[in-house]
Amino acid sequence: MPGVLFAILGLAALTTPFMTLAANRIVAGDGVAAWRLASPGATVPGLLCIVTGLLLGLWGARPRLRLAGAATGLAGLVWLLMAGAEALLTDAGTYARVSPDVGFWCLLTILALLMADAISALSPGPLARAALLVVVLATLALVFWSGVLSDLSVMKEFAVRQQAFVRATLQHLGLAFGSLAAAAVIGFPVGILCHRNGRLRDGVLPVLSFLQTIPSLAMFGLMIPILGWVGHTVPGAQAIGIAGIGFAPAFIALVLYALLPVVANTVAGLGAAPPAALEAARGMGMTPVQRLRRVELPLGLPVILTGLRIVLVQNIGLAVIAGLIGGGGYGTFVFQGLNQTATDLILLGALPTVLLALVAAIVMDILVDLTRKTPEPAP
């Protein structure tokens, strides 16, 4: 049944403008429908792929067929982008820009959902999912590095900013993973202490969840005077890069946001060990430390990892705000693009962020499943 919905929505999306042609990178462009992008000879294969893909999606009982359909449809999208960009740009002037429009984004969403739906119906194991992810990412990398999309406006923005993009990627990863590591180093011991001591837990968790509710822009902003003060008063602080604006306040704000999921899931994970297992461990004469290391931690690992998944996905998104306070990362492009009303610059920042968050979520889900599988064979 969802296949019917996809087909109807997909065919409707085909009638909306598929790409836009603008005179330069700032002005708004004119939408062009999919079948008018280029000569029929160039558009028909792409259109055919998309329609075939949507129709294959109708077989509800055959997930493999639907998966193949989604892949065919996505290939059709890339084909149309390629053919369309080339045809629209011939005699359109040096500064002309082509970019994907509503129709493309809707079809991309629909086909991606079709693919995700088919995959979830196949319910592959963690390793099969990892293999699928590698295939998808390798295909994406191939499409980008082959240069078939280099005529698109967002790729032109990328071409003039390659070095800045690499730097932003490193900063973004540094913010997201660095804050995750710092939060784990602080959060695990606090979580273990909270697990042991109920009163400490009742005191710590509400404070952390209040921290979590503070809107990100306010949190990042409030870090500025605090760290500025630290930078001025603590000797040596400025030497290691602690100052009011830049990387440090963004990093600390992200760590504060990350603490709640880490601590709460550590407490929940350690508490999830069945009483029988704890009793057995105690009966074997294990000390509390041994019990923690050999019983409670292994059994609680999936829940603890789920906490790290939440943190990672959340911080990849929040790190965008760092762009507002000079902390670098993809946010730099997003907010520059918003200031210049340059859509493609916004996309250059937003699309990698979304991709990074999705990949992080999938990878962490695979890890959670892998750790959950180990204790099961011996019930």
Place this chain on the structure above:
Amino acid sequence: MKAGQILRGGMVLLLVALVLRPEWFYAVLAPFAPTGGPVIYERASLLSLSLSHLGLVAGASGLATVVAVTLAILVTRPLGAPFRPLSRTITNMGQTFPPVAVLALAVPILGFGAGPTLVALFLYGLLPIFENAMTGLSTLPPATMDAARGIGLNRWQLLLRVELPLALPVILTGIRLSIVIALGTATIGSTVAARTLGEVIIAGLLTNNTAFVIQGGLIVGLFAVIIYDALVRLEAYCARRTGQ
């Protein structure tokens, strides 16, 4: 409990004073302002910014609640069963989309102003409410459901008088999550020219005026914390009423 009440009252008073009488805080904020620069944000009244901010959040979250709960009801009926795996995929994947990215991506389509913010808040708000409503409606105690069917309630009565009231606390948790996210995202909405309290913070960041940043940050933070706390207590009240 006593200390909690005093803290709560103190926070509300501080918030009201910050919004209505910002000039009272002149002496505290002055050291943070650049020399000779303005200390108190006066380009727009803080009250009108607060109202516009809260209005955006209320509008988006209200609409998201109606749509998400309706969808959850439809999906948990026997007829909607084929859509259940799909809706789970959408909520799982959709929540990995960063709110800021959703906001930024809405701009090319909708232009600047309150429009993209409202749409981003609405779309993003749907997911936690839908997810929780689905959980709430599909994990009702079977004994209660059997008893309700046994006394001859029809499907509408069952939905309105048993299922929704029992699922209410879980649905409210979803609404709370979505409101907290919406409050934060609306703050960032001022970068796309929506009239929200984020304007104060952004103005401070652009002119290196930390006094503005503190003022805006405190107001937004206090609003979020107070609303969050009120919703937590509303949930506890509803859960007590249904005897959970």
